[in-house]
Amino acid sequence: MKIGFIGAGRVATHLAQQLQRHYEVVQIYSRDLLHAQKLAFIVNAEAINEFEKINQHLDLLIIAVSDQAIPSVIAQLKQLNFKGLIVHTSGSTHLNVLASSLDRVGIFYPLQTFSYESEINWQQTPLFIEAREKEDTELLNNIAQLLTEKVYQYSSEQRLSLHLAAVFACNFSNYCYDISKQILDQKQVDFSLLYPLILETAKKATMVSPDHAQTGPARRGDQNILHMHQNMLKAENQDNFLDVYSLLSQQILEKYQSNK
Amino acid sequence: MKIGFIGAGRVATHLAQQLQRHYEVVQIYSRDLLHAQKLAFIVNAEAINEFEKINQHLDLLIIAVSDQAIPSVIAQLKQLNFKGLIVHTSGSTHLNVLASSLDRVGIFYPLQTFSYESEINWQQTPLFIEAREKEDTELLNNIAQLLTEKVYQYSSEQRLSLHLAAVFACNFSNYCYDISKQILDQKQVDFSLLYPLILETAKKATMVSPDHAQTGPARRGDQNILHMHQNMLKAENQDNFLDVYSLLSQQILEKYQSNK
Numbered sequence: 001m002k003i004g005f006i007g008a009g010r011v012a013t014h015l016a017q018q019l020q021r022h023y024e025v026v027q028i029y030s031r032d033l034l035h036a037q038k039l040a041f042i043v044n045a046e047a048i049n050e051f052e053k054i055n056q057h058l059d060l061l062i063i064a065v066s067d068q069a070i071p072s073v074i075a076q077l078k079q080l081n082f083k084g085l086i087v088h089t090s091g092s093t094h095l096n097v098l099a100s101s102l103d104r105v106g107i108f109y110p111l112q113t114f115s116y117e118s119e120i121n122w123q124q125t126p127l128f129i130e131a132r133e134k135e136d137t138e139l140l141n142n143i144a145q146l147l148t149e150k151v152y153q154y155s156s157e158q159r160l161s162l163h164l165a166a167v168f169a170c171n172f173s174n175y176c177y178d179i180s181k182q183i184l185d186q187k188q189v190d191f192s193l194l195y196p197l198i199l200e201t202a203k204k205a206t207m208v209s210p211d212h213a214q215t216g217p218a219r220r221g222d223q224n225i226l227h228m229h230q231n232m233l234k235a236e237n238q239d240n241f242l243d244v245y246s247l248l249s250q251q252i253l254e255k256y257q258s259n260k
Numbered sequence: 261m262k263i264g265f266i267g268a269g270r271v272a273t274h275l276a277q278q279l280q281r282h283y284e285v286v287q288i289y290s291r292d293l294l295h296a297q298k299l300a301f302i303v304n305a306e307a308i309n310e311f312e313k314i315n316q317h318l319d320l321l322i323i324a325v326s327d328q329a330i331p332s333v334i335a336q337l338k339q340l341n342f343k344g345l346i347v348h349t350s351g352s353t354h355l356n357v358l359a360s361s362l363d364r365v366g367i368f369y370p371l372q373t374f375s376y377e378s379e380i381n382w383q384q385t386p387l388f389i390e391a392r393e394k395e396d397t398e399l400l401n402n403i404a405q406l407l408t409e410k411v412y413q414y415s416s417e418q419r420l421s422l423h424l425a426a427v428f429a430c431n432f433s434n435y436c437y438d439i440s441k442q443i444l445d446q447k448q449v450d451f452s453l454l455y456p457l458i459l460e461t462a463k464k465a466t467m468v469s470p471d472h473a474q475t476g477p478a479r480r481g482d483q484n485i486l487h488m489h490q491n492m493l494k495a496e497n498q499d500n501f502l503d504v505y506s507l508l509s510q511q512i513l514e515k516y517q518s519n520k
Contacts, residue, residue, distance in 0.1 A: 067485060092477075092485050111453065113460060113475070126453050154449070161447040162454075164489050168501075169440035169454050170461040171476030172508050173433035178470035180429035187421040189414070193371060193386050194422075194429050195466040200373060201430040202462035206455045210438035215373075216431030217352075225327060225352050229424050240511050241428075247507055248432050251500050 002026045004058045006073055008039040010114040011089050012064035016043045018122060022146050027055055051076040056083065060139075062108060063088040074101050085136050091163035094156040095130055106131030106140050109159060110147075111166075126150040128159050173202075179241050186236065218252035226253075262286045262317060266333055267324035268299040270374040271349050275324060276303045278382060282406050287315055311336040316343065320403075322368060323348040334361050345396050351423035354416040355390055366391030366400050369419060370407075371426075386410040388419050433462075439501050446496065478512035 003019055004027040005012045016025050016039060025043045030036035033049040040047035048054070054061070054077075061082065063073055067090050077086060078101045087106040088098060098105035107130040112120060127148050129140040137153065144151040154162070177198065181191040204213045217225035226249055233242040263279055264287040265272045276285050276299060285303045290296035293309040300307035308314070314321070321342065323333055327350050337346060338361045347366040348358060358365035367390040372380060387408050389400040397413065404411040414422070437458065441451040464473045477485035486509055493502040 066480075068482060092488070111457070113457070124456060126456075152453075158447050158449050160488075160492065161443055162449055164492055165440040165443040165449075165451075166454060166457055167476050167489065167505070168436045168443070170457050171474070171479065171512070172436040172504070173458070174461055174465060174470050174474055175508055175512055176428045176432045176436065177465040178474065180425040181470055183421055183425045183428070187418050189418050189422055189425075191425075191469075192466070193412075194426060196384060197371070197373065197426060197430050198433070198462050198465060201434055202458050205434060205437040205458060206452070209451075210434050210441055214431070214434055214438065216427050218431065220326075222328060228352070228420075229427065232420065232424055243507060244432070244511070245427070247503060248435055251504070252431070252435055 001059045002055070002057060003060045003062065004045075004055060005029065005039070005062050005064060006077075007064040007069075008032075008035045009064065009066075010116060011110070012062070013039055013042070013116070014114050014120050015062065015064060015089065015110070016045075018120075018147055019143070020044075023143075026058060027053075029054065051080060054080060054082065056080075058082075058084045060084055060143075061086045067092055070097065074098060077102060085131070085139065087131075087140065091128075091166075092160060094160065095132065096156070099132055104131075104133060104136055106136050107156070107159065108140055108144070111162065122147045123149065126152060128152050128154045128162075130154060130156060130159070176244075179244065183238070183241065214252065214256070216252070218249040219256055221253060221257065261319045262315070263320045263322065264305075264315060264318040265289065265299070265322050265324060266337075267329075268292075268295045269324065269326075270376060271370070272322070272324035273299055273302070273376070274374050274380050275322065275349065275370070276305075278380075278407055279403070280304075283403075286318060287313075289314065311340060314340060314342065316340075318342075318344045320344055320399075321346045327352055330357065334358060337362060345391070345399065347391075347400065351388075351426070352420060354420065355392065356416070359392055364391075364393060364396055366396050367416070367419065368400055368404070371422065382407045383409065386412060388412050388414045388422075390414060390416060390419070436504075439504065443498070443501065474512065474516070476512070478509040479516055481513060481517065 001023045003023050003025050005016055006029045008028050008030040020043045025045045027046045027048055028036045028040040029048050036047035036049055061084055065073055070093055085104045086102050087108040089108055091109050095107055109128040111126045125148050127144045129144050131137040131140055184191050261283045263283050263285050265276055266289045268288050268290040280303045285305045287306045287308055288296045288300040289308050291309060296307035296309055321344055325333055330353055345364045346362050347368040349368055351369050355367055369388040371386045385408050387404045389404050391397040391400055444451050
């Protein structure tokens, strides 16, 4: 099987190297030819920066570009009358975005944080596949099984929910850490004092459900502490933090009061 | 040195057993005598449920009750004319709350989650001490050093900030996990798929600052995804989650736009 990549960033770099162990990676496209050449050199492929040069005999073309760039890539591919399977690697783009313009389409989405610095533990990485045609789903399933045992055939709707949920569980929890650090910095208190609690809280959410793991003044309905904390944030003019504190405390209060 | 406890809950249970290795734990007070007896039996102390029975020769009396119960305990102790040092173990009660009614007062606050089921790793537990008088600070420091190397002399203001910061870093991040799980439950997607990302996000915040670790659509300024996510939450009538999504995304957007 011959594989090509649109994009030469982090996802493409990790995925191309991994797939090259089993298949022939033939072409790497990037708007920036130097960028394409860098990855092409690693996987022994051809570097291109024009869509017209895409090899018509590729079996699989993998779009690994930022979400914002996907529509313009699709518009270019539409001109080519390409016969192979075209997939994208995004968690947050619906299959229909490809299907409305292209023929054989699918999704190949690894749920993982990719960076240039560290190796990916593929065996521990969930991989979500989806395709319009049944044969293409099977093809993607076969490829995915070579990378990880954790292969899931999810609908676009489920995959998009997973991405939305990850924003809460990861991006927003990190922003809560960030606020926490800013509060401590202002009082010359070392943020590292909270490391054990932060790690324990994350671990606990994977062992009992977060619903049962919830603690804190709002969970206990301790209005004295809630008011004291709000006054502390007011006194420091930390209006943004106060807004977050009030909204989340209110929701936690309501949730556990009505559960009583 | 003779030590007494007001309270026989989780903090008192762990602390009394640990201090008993070095000192004499003489009395355990609880409103509920059976409760007091349970702990008193373990540490070989006297169980009492009347303040008048508190031994006037105790060197140290440790208040380990819920924050809400502290004022009424203080009011009772005020009647006794007790000469020893009185400390509380709360992260969120100012020294002044004791100092306004009592003579020799201090704080002995272990930053840890206590449960009946699991052992405490005292060596890894930060312990915050504070006292009105210098000699009492030294006394508490000596006791604390026997439990952990991580002893900090922090002001009440710093300690209260630490507790406020912990609400963001732990209670609120857990609530974000909870929302995440509810979103997935509704689509029959397994929450455990997010465990690796949750653990990695927590670990990352302890290795690089959360400010640098921030990722996600708001961090990238990806308005398409932000709108799509908001529409998904609207479509499911998840108004509470939408409020959290909108507030946190807006703050992250503003933070990183103005940093550019």
